[in-house]
Ligand SMILES: Nc1ncnc2c1ncn2[C@@H]1O[C@H](COP(=O)(O)OP(=O)(O)OP(=O)(O)O)[C@@H](O)[C@H]1O
């Protein structure tokens with residue numbers, strides 16, 4: 556189970572790019588995040604595997620808060636998380 560509670564992120568300390576984002580995704584469940592450009596979809600996904608440091612909240616993967624892990628623990632947790640980047644840079648343009 557993935558549980559996100561009250562996730563918040565501001566890139567510049569002023570504009571709130573994510574404010575109080577909460578949701579749950581059960582095992583085998585397929586979830587889609589829909590929103591206009593700039594709404595924060597990529598920011599949420601990058602927070603899930605801690606590619607960016609968010610400001611507040613909880614990201615619980617099977618009751619382990621990914622935000623609280625040290626580097627080695629996070630490396631192990633990331634082995635369970637697949638990510639396809641929006642600009643996936645597979646070949647030179
Ligand atoms: N590295 C960054 N530095 C500063 N601001 C950023 C950064 N990345 C994203 N933002 C800002 O955060 C907000 C959310 O951006 P994000 O890329 O998460 O949106 P998105 O929903 O994925 O958009 P799109 O549909 O265009 O991919 C936007 O206002 C964006 O300008």
Ligand SMILES: [Mg+2]
Pocket residue numbers: 596597598641
């Ligand atoms: Mg995006």
